[in-house]
Amino acid sequence: MNLASLADYNLATYGEYEATVYDDRRYTNVEQFQASNRFANALTTLGMTPGDRVVVMLPNCPEVGQCYGAILRVGGVVVPVLFLLATDELIHILGDSEAKAIVTSPEFAAKALEAAGAVTPKPHVIVVGGEAEGALSFEKLLAAETPEAPIADRDDSDPALFMYTSGTTGRPKGVVLTHGNMLHQANAIHEIAELDPTRLGLAVMPMAHAAGLVTWVAGMKNGGRGVLMRWFDPELFCRNVQEYQVTVTALVPTMAAFLLNHPAMDQYDLSSLEQVVFGAAPAPVELVRAFEEKTGAKVRGTYGLTEAAPVVTADRPSMTRRDGASGIALPGVEIAIHDEDDKALPVGESGEICVRGPNIMAGYHQMPEETARVLRGGWLHTGDIGYLDADGYLYIVDRVKDMIIRGGFNIYPHDVEEVLAEHPAVAESAVIGVPDPVYGEQVEAFVVRKMGAEATEDELLAFCQERLAKYKTPQRITFVPDLPKSQVGKTLKRVLREQAANRV
Numbered sequence: 001m002n003l004a005s006l007a008d009y010n011l012a013t014y015g016e017y018e019a020t021v022y023d024d025r026r027y028t029n030v031e032q033f034q035a036s037n038r039f040a041n042a043l044t045t046l047g048m049t050p051g052d053r054v055v056v057m058l059p060n061c062p063e064v065g066q067c068y069g070a071i072l073r074v075g076g077v078v079v080p081v082l083f084l085l086a087t088d089e090l091i092h093i094l095g096d097s098e099a100k101a102i103v104t105s106p107e108f109a110a111k112a113l114e115a116a117g118a119v120t121p122k123p124h125v126i127v128v129g130g131e132a133e134g135a136l137s138f139e140k141l142l143a144a145e146t147p148e149a150p151i152a153d154r155d156d157s158d159p160a161l162f163m164y165t166s167g168t169t170g171r172p173k174g175v176v177l178t179h180g181n182m183l184h185q186a187n188a189i190h191e192i193a194e195l196d197p198t199r200l201g202l203a204v205m206p207m208a209h210a211a212g213l214v215t216w217v218a219g220m221k222n223g224g225r226g227v228l229m230r231w232f233d234p235e236l237f238c239r240n241v242q243e244y245q246v247t248v249t250a251l252v253p254t255m256a257a258f259l260l261n262h263p264a265m266d267q268y269d270l271s272s273l274e275q276v277v278f279g280a281a282p283a284p285v286e287l288v289r290a291f292e293e294k295t296g297a298k299v300r301g302t303y304g305l306t307e308a309a310p311v312v313t314a315d316r317p318s319m320t321r322r323d324g325a326s327g328i329a330l331p332g333v334e335i336a337i338h339d340e341d342d343k344a345l346p347v348g349e350s351g352e353i354c355v356r357g358p359n360i361m362a363g364y365h366q367m368p369e370e371t372a373r374v375l376r377g378g379w380l381h382t383g384d385i386g387y388l389d390a391d392g393y394l395y396i397v398d399r400v401k402d403m404i405i406r407g408g409f410n411i412y413p414h415d416v417e418e419v420l421a422e423h424p425a426v427a428e429s430a431v432i433g434v435p436d437p438v439y440g441e442q443v444e445a446f447v448v449r450k451m452g453a454e455a456t457e458d459e460l461l462a463f464c465q466e467r468l469a470k471y472k473t474p475q476r477i478t479f480v481p482d483l484p485k486s487q488v489g490k491t492l493k494r495v496l497r498e499q500a501a502n503r504v
């Protein structure tokens with residue numbers, strides 16, 4: 001079944017409705033459907049056939065969904081790319097995916113054209129909302145086509161998406177997600193949402209990121225309505241919540257931290273917010289509590305990764321949130337905690353989180369050895385450390401590669417970050433291990449102070465000493481104006497390690 005059929009299901013089930021608000025313009029689901037069909041016909045005219053790949057490098061806008069639907073409708077494979085990627089990374093993705101086309105916006109056209117010119121065969125460059133020399137106009141392509149388009153036959157096992165990882169270790173890997181993977185996500189999220197589809201959401205996560213993309217997929221299944229933001233801006237977020245009476249949204253914890261420390265939180269009425277989903281990174285308990293207290297909304301935890309399409313666990317709205325938990329497994333998804341010998345651990349013991357189910361990727365594109373390593377034994381080995389409680393709630397402890405070993409003791413940075421989050425002067429922190437000739441590694445914390453707050457290194461060290469075992473207490477606190485982030489707000493600890501290594 002082609003994932004594009006969700007658009008037909010949406011129209012047949014819900015009829016015509018106002019689906020998207022973007023820059024104060026309102027779009028119906030019918031408008032989106034017809035534009036997507038026109039682009040599908042344009043892709044066919046350009047020679048696209050089932051299995052061909054198309055890179056979409058756009059900031060959030062209605063045309064993103066139009067492109068995704070069109071590519072899937074002709075049986076193609078969507079390759080979403082964050083527009084902040086460097087040219088070299090884009091060249092790698094174009095070459096590795098063997099893309100037939102790249103769709104972008106005027107401000108990124110030069111980068112797209114340069115990258116397209118560096119690979120063979122050269123893909124078409126299509127520009128949305130403007131024109132560029134050497135590129136095709138998206139609007140002109142649509143104007144030349146009809147608003148009806150057939151759906152190409154695709155099996156559940158056929159690729160629907162190549163999602164390239166952020167490349168925290170080496171070159172980005174192309175995660176191959178199938179039509180079956182994404183249809184499972186749409187159905188599972190629809191089942192657990194417990195939401196009246198007439199309620200309005202606010203979409204701030206990049207649609208090029210797995211979390212943003214699955215929101216688009218699930219929205220078609222549940223008849224979702226939403227305000228779409230080009231990218232995250234704290235004041236615009238608050239203004240949109242107030243103006244449109246938004247009831248639900250999804251945030252990276254970093255976004256929530258920005259909001260809590262932004263004056264707009266006190267200038268706008270956010271009382272319409274009922275549910276806020278935290279995802280993409282673990283959220284400190286203190287941050288969750290502070291956000292709920294400030295907004296009155298209920299925070300829902302989730303856990304996922306691109307290789308799992310991406311959602312693995314989630315809180316249901318009717319569930320009681322448990323501090324530090326990321327919810328329970330989605331329908332059809334199994335979770336096990338394994339030790340270093342790949343043996344299952346009992347309830348309450350920490351180990352590597354392993355997942356299996358219809359959401360698990362087909363593998364990494366053209367990387368059979370890496371695929372075999374990660375999918376060994378029929379389980380996806382996530383590289384994350386966590387444990388399950390007796391009721392199946394999942395608790396994320398840390399990344400395997402982020403664990404610090406000091407004098408033979410294992411230290412999970414998240415434990416230290418949770419303590420630092422309790423200090424009234426700390427806005428954010430990131431804890432890493434730094435080489436030590438005696439203990440192997442020592443603990444260093446990089447801390448961002450809250451606006452107008454004061455705290456010294458000695459004060460924070462004493463605060464940690466009162467709350468942590470001696471071996472877990474940081475040896476050093478480094479104050480920084482901000483933490484290095486990925487395009488979706490994850491803290492890049494590898495950058496902090498490089499900074500620490502290069503420090504004189």
